[in-house]
Amino acid sequence: MQKAFKNRWVKTGAQAVALTALIFGLVSFVGANKTVAVTVDGQTRSVQAYGKTVAEMLASADIEVAAGDRVSPALDAAVDDGSTITLNRNKSVDVSIDGIDRVVHTTGLTVADVLNQLDVGDSADVSTGPQLELAALKSPLEISTQKTLQLTVDGKTRRLTTTEPTVGQALEDAGVDLGSDDELSVAPDTEVKDGHEVVIVRVKTTTKTVTETVDHGVEKTSDNDLERGKTKTVTAGKDGVRTLTYRITTHDGHEVSRKLVEKKVTTDPVDAEIAVGTKKPEKKEEPKKAQESTGGTTASAGGVSATWKALAQCESGGNWSINTGNGYYGGLQFSQSSWLGAGGGKYASLPNQASPAEQVAVAEKLRASGGWGHWPACSSKLGLR
Structure with a gap:
């Protein structure tokens, strides 16, 4: 009887020990099992697993961690229930x-x-909104940072900030008009660089019309009724007008080129008609003198003294109508200016067209004002001075 009781106690004790171990194991299991909130790229879910560290909890939940991923807390950090x-x-x-x-x-x-990671700043121009999730990004993210141009236009230099990629787009965005003929220091499609200097030259092309005088000509006609050496205006001359049109190009208001594009006479000139007398004047007999004031003897024809004949012989070989084309005329070799200056024009326009007596009359006026020095070589040769 005692033996049976003893066996029953042993059996009961063994069962109690087993039950105690089972209860302890269950408590241990329940104590190791935790519920944590896991947020992956903004998506949160509840994960129930057992593990002492973050790494064990993620592994229990079949969540892999790749190189470059960021985990918080660290993988080796302890995990509490509700973490x-x-x-x-x-x-x-x-x-x-x-x-x-x-x-x-x-x-x-x-x-x-x-954008924060790249530190591009709030002034950058971005192809999409900053709040867009990267998971929804379907195309490359385009970013234009703010740059400063130094722009010179219309005679003034100013700073221009822009996020546009090219110079042309930056100017358009800033409302800078660029005329079809204006010159840009760089090509419009040039990539914008910070500190880039850009110059716009305003090019304008205009036309200008000016007038100038067209000188009238002179037409001479012979008049047998007019005494030789005299002239008469038959028709007065009148200058014409010529119109010139120029194409003028300016850079920033300064003229750089002028091209004649049209020239035409708008008013024709009228030539003057001058009648030149060819009628020989009547010869006037000069009183004969026993001796000229020059000391010579009176010539037998035309009242020309021997002194003047000798001087003419020396100057022109005695040919009173000579015109060799050297600028000197007649027997005493007058220049036209000397001839006209001494009043020879009343006889003829050129000395060689006047008679010997008329030439001597003009020569006497020259001699009275300047002596024989008007004929330096021959007067010395003849001993007249």
Whole structure:
């Protein structure tokens, strides 16, 4: 009886120990099982698993962590029930900055995160809104940073800030008009660089019309009724008018070229008609003198003294009508200016057209004002001075 009781106690004790172990194991299991909030790239879910660290909890939930991913807290950090684990995946984003393509690796979630990572500033021009999630980005992210141009136009220099990629687009965005003939110091499609100097030269082409005088000509006709050496105006001359049209090009208001594009006579000139007398004047007999004031003897014809004949012989070989084309005329070789200056024009327009007596009369006036020095060589040769 005692033996049976003893066996029953042993059996009961063994069952109690097993039950105690089972209860302890269950308590241990329940104590190791935790519920945590896991947020992956902004998406949160509840994960129930057992594990002491972040790495164990993520592994229990079949969440893999790749190189470059960012985990908070750290993978080796202890995890308590109700903790929050944040995992941001490493992403590759195609970016074009001022026309230069590159790949940006980021654990950010939105375009704004990429912009902050690149430190491009709030003034940059971005192809999409900063709040757009990277998961929704379907094309490369285009970014134009702000740059400053030094623009000289209309005689003034100013600073122009722009996010446009080319000079032409920057000018258009700034409201700078560029005429079809204006000259730009760089090509419009030139990529904008910070500090770039750009000059616009305003080019204008205008036409200008001016007039100038067309001198009238002179037509001479012989008049047998008019005494030789005299002239008469038959028709008065009148100058004409010529119109000239120029094409003028200016750069910033300064003329750089002028081209004659049209020339025409708008008013024809009228030539003057001058009658030149050819009638020989009547000869006047000069009183004969026993001796000229020059000391010579009176000539037998025309009242020309022997002194003047001798001087004419020396000057022209005695040929009173000579015109050799050397600018000197007649027997005493007058220049036309001397002839006209001494009043010879009343006899004839040229000395060789006047009679010997008329030539001597003019010569006497010259001798009275300047002596025999008007004929230096021959007067010395004849001993007249």
